[in-house]
Structures are given as C-alpha cells and as structure tokens.
Amino acid sequence: MDAFDxxxxxxxxxxxTGYLADEGLATVAWLAQALGRPLLLEGEPGTGKTALAEATAELLGVPLIRLQCYEGIEASQALYDWDFPRQILHLRTVEALGRQGEVDQVEHDLFDERFLLARPVLRALSEAPCVLLVDEVDRADDEFEAFLLEVLSTWSVTIPELGTVRAATPPFVVLTSNRTRDLHDALKRRCLYHWIExxxxxxELAILRTRLxxxxxxxxxxxxGVVQRLRAEEDLVKPPGVAESLDWARALDALGASRLDPEIAAATMGAAVKDREDAERVRVALDRMLTR
Structure with missing residues (x-):
C-alpha cells in the first residue's frame, strides 16, 4: 500500500479488484499500513472481512497466507513442524552408507531447514512482503491469542534447533473475528480496530453490479432489496451477509432468472439463508416482500 498516498x-x-470499501474501512486499512500495525476487523459473517485481505493481496501483487483459527489450535500448528517421514528416510540413508558413527553430524542434519515444514505464521515472516490473514481469531483460546500478540509485537519467532527468524519486511496482517467471544485488550491495543457493518x-447493489x-x-x-429487508425486519438468527447476496444472485442467474418471484425465491433461498428456523420464517414473508 506504499503507492497509495x-x-x-x-x-x-x-x-x-471488486472490493468496495466505505470511507471508514478505507481509512483504517490505509492507517494500518502507514503505521505498520495489524488490522483487526470484527462484524457479522459475510460482511467482507476476509475479502478485504484477499483484495489487498491481489492489489499489491503479493501472496495471501491464511491462518484459519479453530478451537484447540496450538502455536506449533501456526509456526512449523518437522517432516518426520523425511527425517526417518534420512536416517536410513545414513545407515545404508555406513555413517552411523558420525552421531553429532547426523543429529545436526536431522534439523536442517530442508526438513522444516513452515506453517502460516512462519511463512509470513519468511516470505514477506505478503498479507497474513488470521481468520476467525475469536475461535482460538487465550494461550494462542497470547502467542499471536508476541509475534505481532516482535515480528519474529524462535526455532530452538535453528535460531530466530525475523521478518525483513513485516507482513500486512488482517485479523478477523465474528465476536463469538471477546478478545483480550492487549491484542486489541496492538491492532487498529474496525467494526464492519x-x-x-x-x-450493496453497487457491490453486486461490480462483482456480478x-x-x-x-x-x-x-x-x-429482499436481503436488506430480511436484515431489518425479520429478526433472523443468522442474517444474510454480502457473501450470501452474491451467492443468491449467482444461483438465480444460473437458473436463467431475470426477476425474482415467490416460487423461484423459495426454491433458491438456501443460497442466502443458512438456518432452518430462519428459512421457514423467510418463506412465509416472501410474498409480502416481493409484492412491495
């Protein structure tokens, strides 16, 4: 983003790239880059949090490295593993060549970089410039959040067998959260924050016309029009986001529809509404919505 003044x-x-950011989001994204800070985006699913990271990587022409968080994820799963099958193969090769006596050298070789499997965080530090997307960070636990905070503060990690890996150019980091739990203040302080409505x-109509x-x-x-009313009037458990609007429009277009009537809307509603009770409520309201 250095090229943007x-x-x-x-x-x-x-x-x-097809991503239409409002003034608030564009401002905080620009500031995150200008100040070298991670960007934390919260909001309902489908509001474009992940898509911003994807669009930024496309715009800058750099790799997008994605770390998908989930319950129980550990630091090692974000950093690195050792390629045990290749290490075992290496040991068998050493035995076949009759080099078993060189114990110290064999042990040293086992932890060479060629046997290292870099996971997303280590890749982002090693391959920068890049965009690191830490998706759904709210699904991880407190320990993993603390690990992320340390990495984002130092832009480095230590591998005991190899030493410290430090990013020559810090990656542009986007963290997303659906707010299934509150993140700790320490992580929030490290980031610039924006809630995406x-x-x-x-x-939304401009987004559809641009993307489709x-x-x-x-x-x-x-x-x-229907999606906007669903969000505003129907009190759904899982209101459709922009992603669902796009999916619904694609589905209707694939069926050759040129207008939305109650029959085809009901048949394709699964592209926009992803909860059983919500779907039943919406089907009852479709006639009313489409006759306005």
Missing part, C-alpha cells in the same frame, strides 16, 4: 486512493484501487442498499456484471440489473435490485 491517501485512504481515498486506496479505496479507488481496491474497487478495481452490513452495507446499505445502494452500496452478468446478472440482470433488475434481478440484482430485487435480491438486494
């Missing part, structure tokens, strides 16, 4: 220029550049009607120009304009308007 303002949040507005960044926003315009992101739009060329669902977009308004005009912006092949979809009939009237159909896009109807899809966005």
């Amino acid at each position: 303002s949040p507005r220029s960044l926003s315009e550049a992101l739009a060329t 669902h977009p308004g009607l005009e912006r 120009p092949e979809v009939d304009a009237t159909l896009s308007e109807q899809v966005v």
Whole structure:
C-alpha cells in the first residue's frame, strides 16, 4: 500500500479488484499500513472481512497466507513442524552408507531447514512482503491469542534447533473475528480496530453490479432489496451477509432468472439463508416482500 498516498486512493484501487470499501474501512486499512500495525476487523459473517485481505493481496501483487483459527489450535500448528517421514528416510540413508558413527553430524542434519515444514505464521515472516490473514481469531483460546500478540509485537519467532527468524519486511496482517467471544485488550491495543457493518442498499447493489456484471440489473435490485429487508425486519438468527447476496444472485442467474418471484425465491433461498428456523420464517414473508 506504499503507492497509495491517501485512504481515498486506496479505496479507488481496491474497487478495481471488486472490493468496495466505505470511507471508514478505507481509512483504517490505509492507517494500518502507514503505521505498520495489524488490522483487526470484527462484524457479522459475510460482511467482507476476509475479502478485504484477499483484495489487498491481489492489489499489491503479493501472496495471501491464511491462518484459519479453530478451537484447540496450538502455536506449533501456526509456526512449523518437522517432516518426520523425511527425517526417518534420512536416517536410513545414513545407515545404508555406513555413517552411523558420525552421531553429532547426523543429529545436526536431522534439523536442517530442508526438513522444516513452515506453517502460516512462519511463512509470513519468511516470505514477506505478503498479507497474513488470521481468520476467525475469536475461535482460538487465550494461550494462542497470547502467542499471536508476541509475534505481532516482535515480528519474529524462535526455532530452538535453528535460531530466530525475523521478518525483513513485516507482513500486512488482517485479523478477523465474528465476536463469538471477546478478545483480550492487549491484542486489541496492538491492532487498529474496525467494526464492519452490513452495507446499505445502494452500496450493496453497487457491490453486486461490480462483482456480478452478468446478472440482470433488475434481478440484482430485487435480491438486494429482499436481503436488506430480511436484515431489518425479520429478526433472523443468522442474517444474510454480502457473501450470501452474491451467492443468491449467482444461483438465480444460473437458473436463467431475470426477476425474482415467490416460487423461484423459495426454491433458491438456501443460497442466502443458512438456518432452518430462519428459512421457514423467510418463506412465509416472501410474498409480502416481493409484492412491495
């Protein structure tokens, strides 16, 4: 992002990838790069948190390295493993060549970089410049969060057998959270923070038209209109995000639809609504929504 001299220029550049950032998001993303800080994005699923990291990597022409967090993830699963099958093969080769007596050298060779399997965090430190996406960090536990904080503070990790690996150029880091639990203040202080709201009607329609120009304009308007009302009026357990709007429009277009009627809307609702009770509630409301 060094080539962008303002949040507005960044926003315009992101739009060329199909990602339409509002002023607040463009500003905090630009500042995160300018200040060398990680960017923590929270919001409902489907609001474009992960997509921002993907668009940024595409825009900068650098690798996107993704660390998907989950319950029980450990630091080793984010850092590195040793390739045990190759190490065993190496030992058997040494035995076959009759070099068993060189114990110290054999042990040293076992922990050479060629046997190291770099996981996302180590890759990001080694391969920068890149974009490191730490997705759904709220699913990890406190210990893993503390590990991330240490890495984000020093941009380095220590491998006992090899030494310290330090990023020559710190990666641009995007952390996302669906807020299934509160993150610790220490991690939040290290990052710049932004809550991503669902977009308004005009912006969501612009996103659909940018990402899916092949979809009939009237159909896009109807899809966005229904999705907006679902979020505002139906009190759903899992309101559809922009990702679901896009999926629904793609599904309708694949069926050759040019307009949204109750029958085809009900048949394709699974692209937009992903909860059984929500789906039943929406099907009851479709006639009313589509006759407005």
